[in-house]
Amino acid sequence: MRQGREVRLPVSHRELLNFTWSVPIKDEYGNSTYWEQAIYDKREWDYLREGLVKIYAVLKTEGDMTFADQLDVARIDYCSFGNSLPFRIRIVNKFNANFDHYYIKITDASRIYGLELEHFLSPNRLTFYTDRGTLVEEHIPGLAGDVFLEHYLNKEETNKTRLAKEFVKFNERCFVRLLGICGLITL
Structure with missing residues (x-):
């Protein structure tokens, strides 16, 4: 509410x-x-x-x-x-x-x-x-994960290194925001 x-x-x-x-x-x-x-x-x-x-x-x-x-x-x-x-x-x-x-x-x-x-x-x-x-x-x-894995992950033009880096950056942003939320909750 x-x-x-x-x-x-x-x-x-x-x-x-x-x-x-x-x-x-x-x-x-x-x-x-x-x-x-x-x-x-x-x-x-x-x-x-x-x-x-x-x-x-x-x-x-x-x-x-x-x-x-x-x-x-x-x-x-x-x-x-x-x-x-x-x-x-x-x-x-x-x-x-x-x-x-x-x-x-x-x-x-x-x-x-x-x-x-x-x-x-x-x-x-x-x-x-x-x-x-x-x-x-x-x-x-966006593209559903199962569709990406089945049809795009193993394509030659898919840059797996860049994909991995983007995934790590996304996880870091989420983790930092989660820490910020936890900090606000404990205040």
Whole structure:
């Protein structure tokens, strides 16, 4: 509450679970992923679409709805793997077809503590909100670690020495920030 993370959200995780059916999502190689595209009936879709655009406005502009008519929900993906049962929401700009993602998950204390710790330790700031068992978390752009390891690590152009140095620098920054946080806590 003190950090402003508790926000009244127009759509809950539980409501997103009311999809009618789903279609498996495959990667660019035709392999199945853990994600499925959730399909909703028309009334449910209209309700969710409006609320999900509002949530995106809360995440990106602190609730400024002046641009909301430019946005739409392109699709809702669901992953049954893991205990947070995440939904990946794809928001698209109607005028230029650019898109962005955010996630809606089941919230629990360990997930919130982990996000707060990552927010403190990472050089990048994380935006996330909670409401009655629902966690909304912005998408962090990048490449998933397992994808990098499988497809890029052993490529000739990957500079492993530089990669190792960047990893060490990242760990040092995190450690220094953690020490600073611990120092503040003991004061």
